[in-house]
Amino acid sequence: MNDMIFTAIVIAVKILVVLAVTLGLGAYLTWYERKFAGHLQARRGPTVVGPFGLLQPLADGLKLMTKAPILPKGIDTKLYYMAIMMALVPAIMLFAVVPFGPSFKIMGHEVKPIVANLNIAILYVFAMGSMAAYGTLFAGWASNSKYAFIGSLRKAALIVSYEVVLGFAALSVILLAGSMNVFDIVDSQIKSGIWYIVYQPISFVLFLFCLLAESGRVPFDIQEAEAELVTGYNVEYGGMKFGIFPLAEWYLNVLALCAIATVLYFGGWSGPHIFGPFSGFIWFLVKTFGLLFFVLWVHWTLPRYQAKDVVEFAWKYLLPISIVNLVATAFFVYFKG
Amino acid sequence: MIKLKRLRRDDSLGPLESVLFLDFIKGLTITMKNLLRKPITTQYPKEKITPPKRFRGKHGHFVYDGTEPPSLQAIQGFMSFEKGKSRCVACYMCQTACPMPTLFRIEAVQMPDGTKKVVRFDMNLLNCLFCGLCVDACPVECLTMSDIHEMAVYRRSQAVIHMDDMEKIGATNAKTVRELPDRIWRNDKERETLWGKVKWNF
């Protein structure tokens, strides 16, 4: 009975911590991105609110929340509101399978810093990553706007094509690790001492493309392409209703997928023990944010693909490459043992 | 006859370039280089760049203070000027030169001693192009333009400036501007964030 209470408490704490951390991080990622983009573009980024503009996310949030609620004419009200949840929930749910570090012991119990240690964690990531498309899809449909509608259709086409590539790309890592459990994947990397990016550079590049595509980052941000569709699917949303979409898609989704990529290709929390007991957690964060930095860097450097090119790119290039890579990996695993 | 330059179209990537994403890497290095550079912006409401001497901002009237050009000295006997007040002679040249005929409203009265006195000089800056033709047309160096460029107002009626506003601008702001050397910008330090250090030959 004691065990059960302990487990329940641990789970509750985990959920709370993950929720608080991700939402807070999500908000602060906006600051991080603005600052980064600012300096990249010879600007300064936010500087006014707080030191280095550190309170800017709060000010932004406050501004978004106090905006006058405006509902466009002819919308499907229920879906209009539901779409917001549909965008946010999968993005947060993604964090359920992110292991933030090695397992540790509290009061003799082994605690794994992960909300749900699923056997099929990677499959779950695919599912949740793509579920976010519903937010976009229904938002576009419910808004009763042509721009939003076209944006949402683009996103649907993109999700359908990139999900397949994402699956095949990650599958080759799963083959190497022999498991879909995130802990097993990391452990097998730690055991062999070699990160999977060494074995699977092609798969990593594919995964990176899919990461950018699923989270709607440049060069695949076709669903919001502001020069064509103003801002695409969320054009009719205002205030915090609008604020949720970028938060979910651009920040939470990217962060979670970066964390998963760290697990898959960069050995998760592996790294020299130079930060004492928290070394594992710090290494994990360092890697995740390094990847995130790269994603932002790419976002602020490259132009954007066209909608049809994005889909074409996935089916004509990425998918065949990923399948060949998978087959090659399968042979490698089979003959190696 | 015409010197043509046919453009070289390097429009397909080589195999190495496309497999190793060299084109992306090149772009990424450029943005990274810029990330390490200093920002060039000035933070507007906190720091302001002083406009150059020739800037055409809010209008002002130079006052009657003994710095008049010869053209005014020739006719100042016919005017009733006061020290520290506008030296306008109500010749309506500014109004005539202005492409927007309704911008000015100038009135002058005849004083008992036969001299002329300007009693009203309104400019509706909402109509103004800030082209400077009025300043060019002024034959007595009275109308001028200061470097004041923040002219937002809350009501339309506040955008109409009157003679006393312009006298104040002319006596202070525009006067300091006029006495500066004719240089491309006034303050080297302010421009350094954007330009870096420029070497001067004079």
Add this chain to the structure above:
Amino acid sequence: MELLAFVVIGSVAIVSALGAILVKSPIHVMVWFLGFILSIAASFFALKADLLAGLQLVIYAVAIVVFYVLVITTIPWEKIKMFEGFYKKELIFALPAFFLTIGTVLYLVFNAKLSNMRQMLPKDNVSALGTVLFTKYIVPFELASFILLIAMIGAIIFGKEKANG
């Protein structure tokens, strides 16, 4: 605990299934249907059939429903005549199926007992499922995929013809 989960998830599933039938707007039907699929996936999770749940999510909740939504949203609904009234013929044909379903459910309720699935499942159900699928059921599995492939190609061809003509 498990019973509670079962009751909650089951009722959600039933409500959303009913919603999918009763709601008029086609896009709302898809939302209810999505809810139904998600609750089924949740019940798989509750039964510790992780792989099934995952596949349910990936295949049904994402791929298939996205396609449905895609198709439904692009149909110009204002041009299509809505049928107002009662489907008589369809109802008559549906009756036998209805009774069959009721019979099956009743049989299951009275004869089957709530089995403890966890003991039947091997620890690593991914590899177990893979082994079963590619040894014992290889023929039906491949057949099913072949039929699906044919269906897909057929759909593309029909779609193309319509677009051209």
Add this chain to the structure above:
Amino acid sequence: MPWASKDTLERIKHSFRQINIDIQPHFVCINVEDTKDITNILKHLKDVEDFRYFIDFHVIDFPKEKDRFLGQYILVNPYTFERLAVKVWFKNNKLPTAKEIFAGAKWAEREAYDMFGVEFEGHEDVKRMFMWEDYKYFPLRKDFPLGGIPEQKLPSLTEVLEGNTMPPSHDYDIMHTYVPTIKEIEKTEKSRITKRGQLVLNWGPLHPGTHGTMWFLFDLEGEHIIQTDVILGQLHRGMEKIAENIHYFQFLPYTDRMDYLSAVCNELSYVQAVEKLANIEVPLKARYIRTMFAELQRINSHLLWLGTGALDLGALTVFLYAFREREKIMDIIEGNAGFRLTSAFLRIGGVHYDLAKGTLEVAKYFVKDFYSKLKEYHGLLTRNRIWLKRTKDVGVITQEDVYQYGLTGPVARGSGVAYDMRKIDPYAAYDLVDFDIPVGDIGDVYDRYLVRMEEMYQSARIVEQCIEALEKMPENEPYVNKKHPAVIPPKEDVFNDLEDMVKSFRIVVHGENMPKGEVYSSGENPRGELGFYIYSIGKSSPYRLRIRSCSFYNLSVFPKVIEKHTISDAVALLGSIDPVVGETDR
């Protein structure tokens, strides 16, 4: 060789007996007596004499004449660069359409209908170009007053509604000229295209991709555009009407506001037309200064094109890099002219001021730095595979399109037509500096991109040469030709010299009467050939001033090229055509 030679004219005269040839120093035209012949003559000129480059069509209103409206085509032979005007009087307000011969005439005729109410036989969709449907008047007719006909109450312009009974300023009236209602705007929209595809997308008038207030209607089938139309006029200010009512020197600040991204170039084109009319010689120093500033302005304008073009295609950072350099040019212009955007720096007969101290140093510093920055832009975009994918073979404009639609500037040069006024009819100091004309060959977006990038490089070269020449000049070289009667003397002289003061008085008050005659003169703007046609009847303001807008004609090819392409291509194409609404609408 800007105007048609004697031989050519004689050949034409030989083929058509019923025409008169009129040769003026800066204008050569043939008068066609009968409207019936005009189609044949235009066809002959196009096919036999190779005057296949359509430059402009406009109308002049003579209310007192029997036939009232005079139509005028300006054509160019793209091989010998001869220019020729064809005049023809409308008969009963009617003229046979030329849109079968020159596709660009379609929009020009619509504009003529919009502004003058003239009709074109065989042109079935003569619709309003800038004004809305149901607008009752024809604004450029001489009997339409300059201020418009006040007939609508618009209290919002005053503060009367807020309980403030004082008039807000001395010249606001509640009565206003007619303003379209929502219904009329909807009618205008409906009249432009009939829906054939799945949905009609209103792209604009306020849209980040249109670079201003342009209104596109896309008829979409999926993402593919099956037909499109452009509704212009959101920024129509009646520049030509204004010009007819003010003195020549007063119109100068208005030209800044046409293509507001290349103010100095606009001024240069205008000033040069007036100088040709009045026969004013410009001092060498002023010519160099003009050239230098026009080229700086060209870099400035192309940088904005680069930034926004890249922004349209998703490269967000290039925009700010381009603006960094732009800001420097703005600083140079501001330090000399006094304003950053609408500089009003040139004057008829010279420039407003002499160069400010330090300009040459700063400009030199800028140019030296600019080459490396140009390399940066190339590195970010030119060989980027996404950029290539978005621009290569997208929006291909053929040479035939260029001639047909009267496309000029980088759009023409991208398609391989080496038409550049700076070389054909050198003005300012372009004949004294050395530069190349970059020419593409396919005419896709990528070619236009390369052409503009190369032009920036060439402009920087020109600026360098101008700096060199200006450095050698003595300090007190004249920068304005104040001896000519039509030129306002510089300000210092007005204060000190009675003669100059009187002259200044005379020009400002009465304006200088220009000689009678016609002038068509054009300059190479960053966007193409900006032409000014002045019909002078010896007054101090033009009888008719026609602005041949490059953006307007460049844009007219858009609906044709974009068909069967996607919205994303539309963005790329529009970015590469780079219209400025201030100039399309005037």
